[in-house]
Amino acid sequence: MAYTLTVNGESKTLEMPGDTPLLWALRDGLHLTGTKYGCGVAACGACTVHLDGVAVRSCQTALEDAVGTQITTIEGIGTPAALAPIQAAWLEHQVAQCGYCQSGQIMQAASLLAENPTPTDADIDAAMEGNLCRCGTYPRIRAAIHSAAAKMKG
Amino acid sequence: MGRMKTIARRTFLIGSAAIAGGVVFGTYAYKKPIPNPLKASAITPYVLIDAQGITLIAPRAEMGQGVQTTLAALLAEEMDLDWDQVQVMHGPASRAYFNAAVLEEGVPFAPTDESWLAETARGAMHIPARFLGLQITGGSSSTPDAFDKMRAAGAVARVALVQAAARREGLDAAMLKTASGAVVLPDGRKIPYAELAQDAANSDLPEVPPLKPQSEWRLLGTSLPRKDMLGKVTGTAQFTADIRHPGMLFATARSNPGLGAGLASYDATAALALPGVEKVVEVPGGLAVVANSTWAAFKAAELISYDWEPAPYAATSEEMLAQTAASFTPESQDSRNRDDGDVEAALTSGDWSAEYTVPYLAHATMEPMTAGAWLQNGRLQVWAGNQLPTQVLKEAAAITGLEEAAIDVETPLMGGGFGRRAEMDFIKQAIHVAKAMEGRPVLLTWTREEDMTHDAYRPMAMARIKGAVADGKITALDVQLAAPSVMGSQMGRLGMALPGPDATIVQGAWEQPYTFPNYRTTGYRVPAGVPVGSWRSVGASQNAFFHESAVDELAHLAGVDPLELRLSQIDHAPSRKVLEAVAAASNWGSVPAGRARGLAFCLSFGVPTAQVIEVEQGQDGLRMTQAWAAVDVGTALDPSIIEAQVQGGMIFGLSAAIHGEITFEGGQAQQQNFPDYDALRLPYCPPISVAILQNGDKIRGVGEPGTPPAAPALANAIFAATGQRLRSLPLGKVIAFA
Secondary structure: OEEEEEEOOEEEEEEOOOOOEHHHHHHHHOOOOOOOOOOOOOOOOOOEEEEOOEEEEHHHOEHHHHOOOEEEOHHHHOOOOOOOHHHHHHHHOOOOOOOOOHHHHHHHHHHHHHHOOOOOHHHHHHHHOOOOOOOOOHHHHHHHHHHHHHHHHO | OHHHHHHHHHHOOOOOOOOOOOOOOOOHHHHOOOOOOOOOOEEEOOEEEEOOEEEEEOOOOOOOOOHHHHHHHHHHHHHOOOHHHEEEEOOOOOHHHOOOHHHHOOOOOOOOOOOHHHHHHHHHOHHHHHHHOOOOOOOOOHHHHHHHHHHHHHHHHHHHHHHHHHHHHOOOHHHOEEEOOEEEOOOOOEEEHHHHHHHHHHOOOOOOOOOOOHHHOOOOOOOOOOOOHHHHHHOOOOEHHHOOOOOOEEEEEEEOOOOOOOEEEEEOHHHHHOOOEEEEEEEOOEEEEEEOOHHHHHHHHHHOEEEEOOOOOOOOHHHHHHHHHOOOOHHHEEEEEEEEOOHHHHOOOOOEEEEEEEOEEOOOOOOOOEEEEEEEOOEEEEEOOOOOHHHHHHHHHHHHOOOHHHEEEEOOEOOOOOOHHHOOHHHHHHHHHHHHOOOOOEEEEOOHHHHHHOOOEEOOEEEEEEEEEEOOEEEEEEEEEEEEOHHHHHHHHOOOOOOOOOHHHOOOOOOOOEOOOEEEEEEEEEOOOOOEOOOOOOOHHHHHHHHHHHHHHHHHHHOOOHHHHHHHHEOOHHHHHHHHHHHHHHOOOOOOOOEEEEEEEEEEOOEEEEEEEEEEEOOOOEEEEEEEEEEEOOOOOOHHHHHHHHHHHHHHHHHHHHOOOEOEEOOEEOOOOOOOOOOOOHHHOOOEEEEEEOOOOOOOOOOOOOOOOHHHHHHHHHHHHHOOOOOEOOHHHOOOEO
């Protein structure tokens, strides 16, 4: 069946079963590959996107349930030529190692900062616990979130 | 410069120009030139200058360790390029990119041994590396292997460009300088390298000029912005699964969870009836399902009923542990690389002894195993994050019957490697699927469950250690280590045999720079069973836990501070200095009230590494409050990358120390996904400060040395905090962490 999604402000139509996880609709249906598959069971956060501005695990969101929402992916919050503040902080702190989990980390952190512009370490702990990184970039993730918060505050 | 010339002469090639003379280990086959795998406009296999700009080939796989940035910096330094002028790519699979340093770790000489014999043995390892054409990323070897080669490649390219400019302008080359990617003429005019590249590529290569002294480095020694960072923070970096081709099909595979056993029969009727499913293909280990989306393939694979043959090894972890415990016998002895003094005479039956164990571990890279392949018009294209591209080429030729010349292997960015992507299983499956779907590009993605249950695991291992102390020192230490052979298992899967003992069984224990007067290390080989493989720091990942726990126990028994004991019984200067550095950084002598600390040390991959972990017992559990590490890499090329690797290596070690355990029932790995094989998460990660020292004589790689001391540092901290001595991992089974 055909579904129309609003992804990064653009209307996109794709033909896939309605119970297909949004993750695979984005990746295999729309070829938006910045969102990653890590576990398929909402245990790693690599697939994190925003639905109406809130971080969700796209591996647990059915395509048909995403219809009518504003979907934002890593490609939608900034571009190499025009980085979002959170991405600029990631670049400044040279956070990524393998980089595979970082789209999810950034989307989770962006959602945190939208909700709480001055997060404490405890706030960061609570928000980021669901996002796994096997390379061990956590110290730099924490530093980058604080740095982005400071910059966004101006 | 004699050795430099040799390296350069056998490494830098233009087209078919024969480069031979002056080779140290001379045989005809060894001297034969390896063709430049790049097109004619390439000055050397490492430098490509064309309309797109200047591209440097960093022929080691980027799995997060920053290697492509550092390798490119080596070239850019000598070529006088500005950092923003440079692009980096992995380049094709080619024997021209062989890695000699990776085999050096296997020689039976401690890294601290700089005798003629030890150096000769290490040098001899360069011959098999070249014969095998081993293009490999692993063993923390990329930077040591590249340090001379890549700088010399850059220097040669620069001279070739200068000579081209001299010919063109009718000037003496000695009058010309280079800066910012251009040759600078005496009158100040600049000729960009791009204008000179074709002429330079068509001329004979010059001798390798003297390399820049360290004092003149502009890029090396500084923290450079990583070349892969912008792509990774914007979701535009391409991993294997992100590469799309028109008409692409999506596949997944299911292999026998009894590892290595076959598929007796299957029924795929229901799977084939699922909309979007194209085909079910038999592949090594089991089946692959091909569909129009990865999700459809995942669902279809669930609908197949499989009749698996039984696993060819013990059914349960308990049986495997019993096999391990039964291997401390003379018949199973694999090596005794160290036997100082007389351990038998120095130890009596009443002396201290302990037994330690560690479980199997999965690599659990964030990106599950993924490979793409496309067979059409007599050519095969393979794209797969892997640590052994020349082996991929070999396997692909064997599966398809094509000549290697008809096969392109691309190595995209990897979502973590840690040793897992030195395996060929998933790549071979993708090639089989491409063969069955000829004409269509296919992307094969394993589920997380498939990935976790079909690993080449870090082996289960056990240590039996005896020791004695007197006058505040360790007088005798007898270290007995039992594990299956990682190298035997891994090389077996590559169709090779491992001659002689496996150094990884004792790695991280036998070569430690302690001066105990009676000191013996014996390796025992547990019979092969579950497939085992290289897991970040390999044998040192378990042996440092065994050895450094024992040293800590004996220090307490002797009534001596664990730092003081180490400093009084280690005479290797760089090792002493990392201990002193970590002690100074952590203010070792003064621990905040309510907290306790553990110290561990390990020399692995030539890098002395010391770590201190501080813990605090709270109401919710034990919390790691701070951590410190000190490493000596000889020469630090990029401090930011080194810091990240040491922190990351330590966190990888802590994940295993606290959470990591793969168990077997009925011959199958029981843990399926992150809920039952978790890793350290952000709230539990302490701040980690890293001191980078440069006292060692040789440059060293740092992808692995951060891992081994993490587990013993934490176990020793737990003892300091609670008096509880934990001798088996994971610690999370006993301790609640907060």
